[in-house]
Amino acid sequence: MQIKVTCPICGIEKDLNIPDVVFAQKKFGTIKIQVPQNAVCSEHQFIVFVDSKGIIRGYEKIDLQMAIPTEETELEKKGILTLRKLIQMYGLYGLFSLIHAKIFNYPVYIMINNESEDITDRLNKIGNSILPNQYKGAAGVNFILEQDYDKVKLKEKNALVLDSHKNILNTPWDEKLKFEEDTIQKAVEIIDEEEQLLLMQQGIAKLINEAEYTKNLLENIREIYEDDLMERIAKEMMIPKITHYRLSLIKNFIKQRYSPNLASKIKNKVEEFLDLL
Ligand SMILES: [Zn+2]
Structure with missing residues (x-):
């Protein structure tokens, strides 16, 4: 399905292809779709809130504008997860959300297409590495091999849920992720x-x-x-x-x-x- 998306920063409009699975579902209601640089305009990335009827309910700006280097780094070649890789895999906003969930102890569910995308251990390891010792562990990340949103079963209602297309299906919070954005901004420098x-x-x-x-x-x-x-x-x-x-x-x-x-x-x-x- 195509919807007309407007960059909330510069106003450029473009039709964007949204996977039909977003509209076929009843479970999550409004979904946050990450729009990366060059998808709508060449300079900005942002979030669009789309409901299951395909109506745009709002936008959220991302102030941090960065192009992700596409080349694999030395650490990644050794199988180690890096910030660059995480941004590539989950998008900037997806990463802000994962960090927020880690700090504030919300469970996380990530839908995947096949088993090889299950990186539970590596993701929990990097998540724990940004917390002080006594706060490591606690709520972790769960990968679910499922394509159909409506079939996703959550043990907890207050969970962060991501799909396999970098869309955010559910956030158990309303606030903007400014702290996480600032944290990433300083780190990527x-x-x-x-x-x-x-x-x-x-x-x-x-x-x-x-x-x-x-x-x-x-x-x-x-x-x-x-x-x-x-x-x-x-x-x-x-x-x-x-x-x-x-x-x-x-x-x-x-x-x-x-x-x-x-x-x-x-x-x-x-x-x-x-x-x-
Ligand atoms: Zn723009």
Whole structure:
């Protein structure tokens, strides 16, 4: 099926071929389709949200614009997964999603066409390499040999699901993946592929460190407003004041990794006001 897609950055329009399987399914509703560079326009890549009737429900920009080198690297020749390879296999947004799932502990299901695409061990290995020791393991990646979306069986509802065409069928979150995008952006500026992962691990460890600090703080109080918490984290950890977005990452990490009750101690003045109306 063809649908007319417009680049959300420069406005160039082009008909794009979408696999019929996307529209034949009832299970996932709206699907995020990754549009790589040169598919619609030569400069930009982005995500299109398409429902099962073929109607475009929205777009999401990807700020990071990069062409992936096509040549296999030395590490890859030895069978080692690299960032370049992961971007090639799952697309940039697919990779942001995989990293998000890894940090925040969501199960992952990836549909594949044949057994040889099952790279569970190698994918879990690289996923674990970007996390601090005590957070390795936990939710992993499951490969499912299935072409029909409607036949995909998930053990958990809150799972990230990708198909074999780099489309994102389900994300158990609504937020944009800005942190993951920034993390990849910094990493790909480095040429050494092992250094790339190390840099990612450091950036993620810093976030987790703030989350651990916040967890300890929350354990000893009844509740706290977001703005007060943002100030306390900065003051007591001696770091620049964190943003609301950063706090939302910390809050989600606490909810997903430690306890939803603990996370709910963080209060938002606006939300509270709206609840009173
Ligand atoms: Zn464009």
